[in-house]
Amino acid sequence: MYLQLDIQFFAQEKTEKATPKKRKDSRNKGQVAKSTDVNTAFILMFVFLLFWLAGRFIVEQLFTIAEFTFTDYLMTELTTESVQHLLVTYLFQAAVAVSPVMAAAALAGIASNMLQVGVLFAPEAVKPKLEKINPIKGFKRIFSVRALVEFLKSMGKISLVGLVTGAVLWFFIDDLLRLGLYSVGEGAVLIGDLIVIMGLAVGFLLIFLAILDYLYQKYDFEKNIKMSKQDLKDEHKKAEGDPLIKSKIKEKQRQMAMSRMMQEVPKADVVITNPTHYAIALKYDDNKMDAPVITAKGVDYIALKIKNSAKHNSVMTVENRPLARALYAQADIGDQVPEDLFKGVAEVLAYVYRMQKKI
Template structure:
């Protein structure tokens, strides 16, 4: 018996169930999402090299102007306590003009590539300092894990493919490379920049293609990591059902739905018996289908006023009978038939209603 108990306990703790919506939300708040860094890297590289392909000439001219200005003017300046800070600030400004557009493009590409993978997400808990992150035992487990093996295989594959792509591009442009020594510095620099941009775009496209299966694997691995055991699912359901806020919201929703259904029945009622200000009870009677009149709606105060308003809008007759309205409200629920001790009083009201309807006809 003890062995059977241990086996059952083992299977109840085995993580075989898909994560619930609540578990997914909780892990998302912690920053644990399915995300491929390869997608970010490839997309950033592609956007940056495309940017350099289109605007590299302008940036190159600015960079060339910085070098020209530096060697023609700054090298001849007298270095003093006043000139050094000014020189330093001018160099920083001119360097920022060249570098800042590339950094901005990289930042936008990185944000966009993350957004298309995980959507809008701000998880401060993911950057909190945790001692478990520097635990050597856990680190060793991560190094000698299936994930680490997959990452190694991916890296080797990427190195081989990237090397092949770069070699192919250089081989196809070998004649241009061999005549670089015969060109001017400007033309040679432009030729090298063009080749570098072509290789960068080609490598980025290759990495982007390789990132697609990696992203799919990350989603699979993430779903596997957050799987729950049957006991976890049961505990979560108990906690949710025991949460007063969730209970309150569920109860409020049920009351709203019941109120809506009740109000939808008022236009079909034969009569609404009122207090007249505090109570309202709507009755329906079909002699061919019902043995006795049925309560289709009832309410007190605000709900009573709403029932009377709907009855008025739908030409349902309202009859004032204080003792009968109170008795019906106290002794019956929605869907109940009229109690036997109130048959006579209700029959009189219905007879009065039918007489009015016949007169109207």
């Protein structure tokens, strides 16, 4: 009894780390390792640190609004001008009181995103996609393993936040029990201090949890962008080009080069042969050239084509085995004849010119 094993299964299994190109493509799509808990923790910490450092200023602004409301505007006659004046005054005072909090929250959001993903502009991530409103896929997302993990994380965070705030209240239980003995101002200060302390304690807790969540998100992201061996091969093909297409391009280039070379054979002065395996076409113009130039060369089939072209175009063919081999080995098409072969080439050209009665 034999078991059939599909080898392609291993090629499709995502076991390889993502390449830099894969990471770049994922980043361009907005797919990065990011934890929303980091944003929440930073915003909470920044805002409550602001309350701790500048809470008195914010409270003073709120009391200022209440004070001029009861002293200056309570009996104001309502007209178009007075309503406009009241609106501008209240908006300005509210902006003064709230703007530090809004600025702290905005700064925290920017800082948390910069720490996680840096500067990222991914317009593709906000493109409208029909699959996002697909009810079937939405149902799958709601009842997926990831959704269950997120639910358990949320319940755990709520429980820990409850424990931390309860611990802070327990620590100040004596002051809370004496709250009825305090004046209104002292009671407000105590409650305000407790709120700030609880906020900072929860903020520190959430930062710790956010670090753990970010590490998990990074692990999950690395897992999701893993590539299979086939993916690596496909990416390599796209980067380097399909080998079949490249071979066809090279073949076409060779054909074009061959065609250009064969066009130069009729213009040559002589073709030096092996006689059967090598053929080298030479051209010399004493008015334009310092030395003879190789215009075509080849072996076997190409050599035969060069000799046939020379025959059909009345270009002399001279057999010189050592010289043909040396020229083929030491120079390329378009090169001048090497100096150590000048004598042999000069003798051949002299013979050709003599036969053609050029000298």
